[in-house]
Amino acid sequence: MAIFQSIGTCLCFYRLFKMPSSLPALDTVLIMRNEKNVEHVLSIVSRIARILECNDQVHVGEMFIKVTSPWLYELNVPYVVALGVIVQFLNIVSTATWNYADIFIVNMSLFLTSILQQINKKIAATASKNYVSASKWGELREDYTRATNLVKRFDDVLSGIVLITFANDLFFICMQLYNILSNSVKTTQVLTKLCPGYENSYSRYYIYPAYLAYSSVYLFVRFLSVALVAARIHSASMVPGPILFAVPATSYCKEVERFQNQVNDGVVVAFSGLHFFYITRDLVLTIAGTIVTYELVLLQFSTDDGKSQI
Numbered sequence: 029m030a031i032f033q034s035i036g037t038c039l040c041f042y043r044l045f046k047m048p049s050s051l052p053a054l055d056t057v058l059i060m061r062n063e064k065n066v067e068h069v070l071s072i073v074s075r076i077a078r079i080l081e082c083n084d085q086v087h088v089g090e091m092f093i094k095v096t097s098p099w100l101y102e103l104n105v106p107y108v109v110a111l112g113v114i115v116q117f118l119n120i121v122s123t124a125t126w127n128y129a130d131i132f133i134v135n136m137s138l139f140l141t142s143i144l145q146q147i148n149k150k151i152a153a154t155a156s157k158n159y160v161s162a163s164k165w166g167e168l169r170e171d172y173t174r175a176t177n178l179v180k181r182f183d184d185v186l187s188g189i190v191l192i193t194f195a196n197d198l199f200f201i202c203m204q205l206y207n208i209l210s211n212s213v214k215t216t217q218v219l220t221k222l223c224p225g226y227e228n229s230y231s232r233y234y235i236y237p238a239y240l241a242y243s244s245v246y247l248f249v250r251f252l253s254v255a256l257v258a259a260r261i262h263s264a265s266m267v268p269g270p271i272l273f274a275v276p277a278t279s280y281c282k283e284v285e286r287f288q289n290q291v292n293d294g295v296v297v298a299f300s301g302l303h304f305f306y307i308t309r310d311l312v313l314t315i316a317g318t319i320v321t322y323e324l325v326l327l328q329f330s331t332d333d334g335k336s337q338i
Contacts, residue, residue, distance in 0.1 A: 060134070060250065064127045067246050074239040129193045130254050136182060137258040137299065143175050144264035148271075155271050158278050165283035169290065172268060176297045179261060183299050190258075191301030197251040198315070204244040205323050208237070248319070255315070258299050258307040265297035 079091045090107040094100060097115055105111070151168055154160050269291045275284050298306045305311055 060127065060131050060253075063246055063250070064123070067243050068123060070239045070242055074236045077235045126193075126196055129189055130197070130250065133186070133190060133193060133299070134254055134257050136186065137261055140175075140179050140182060141257075141260045141264050143178070144261065144267075147171050147175055148264060148267045151268050152271050155275050155279070158276055160279040162281040162283045165279075165281060165287060169283060169287045172287070173290070176265060179265070179297050179299075187300050187302045190299050190307070191304065193254075194251075194301055197247065197254070198319070201244070201247045201251060201319060202322055204240060204247060205319075206326055208240045208244060209323075209326050252312065252316070255307060255312045256309070259309045259312055262296065262298035262306065262308045266291070 075092060075095045079088060079095065089109065089112055093107065093112040093115060096119065100111075100115075147168070150171070154164060154168060268287070272284055272288045272291065296306045296308070298308055300306045
């Protein structure tokens with residue numbers, strides 16, 4: 029409800045600006061949904077391929093559930109059809125929710141960025157004139173203030189979703205990197221106990237690694253896409269700074285000075301994760317470096333384990 033109130037406020041305030049085009053948002057929804065569907069289908073295919081390599085004595089439904097959720101095998105939970113249906117239902121719902129959250133953040137970011145970009149165009153066009161009245165600069169500053177306040181209002185509503193979404197994305201990226209290095213140790217142990225021939229099977233060395241490679245690349249690109257699109261809000265909010273400093277002396281006035289101070293006052297205009305972090309380009313680079321560091325640490329531990337076994 030708060031989100032719709034924010035959008036309504038935006039429509040009332042920004043009578044000067046045309047509504048953002050829905051085409052980028054629609055393209056984003058279609059691309060992210062289709063890529064997720066491909067990743068999900070590959071996940072199911074890789075699991076089915078591993079199950080088909082077992083002998084006929086293994087129950088297919090039980091095997092699929094234990095491949096999907098190996099923690100059930102570790103807890104010695106007896107296989108029940110109802111439990112399998114519930115686990116798969118929760119898996120599908122969580123996947124759809126995760127996908128929707130990313131799409132929602134991207135679309136809201138595109139919407140707010142487009143408003144700031146339209147204001148920036150008006151500021152740039154005004155700054156190129158030899159003389160502009162103080163009242164005109166005051167109107168532009170008020171438009172910019174409304175836009176930044178709108179971003180903050182959206183952030184108050186969405187910051188919790190942003191935090192959970194980023195944590196979820198990073199968790200699955202790190203998990204898939206670990207699975208690549210270990211080739212899913214837990215699942216392999218479960219399958220080896222139920223299917224003795226799995227350890228040297230075709231699916232373990234070809235089909236499953238292919239799925240892991242695609243999934244890891246997809247998750248990383250998807251996270252970067254969401255983060256970079258959300259970071260455009262902060263980038264757009266900083267655009268007026270250099271423009272205002274280039275205003276001709278004939279147009280310079282007290283309102284321009286106030287506008288400069290407002291843009292460069294150090295207040296971050298961006299989406300945040302409950303104000304623990306703000307989504308900027310610097311943050312994206314930091315997180316990417318952290319993921320690479322995590323992968324190198326896992327690779328080092330994997331190499332050490334291999335040497336110790338030799």
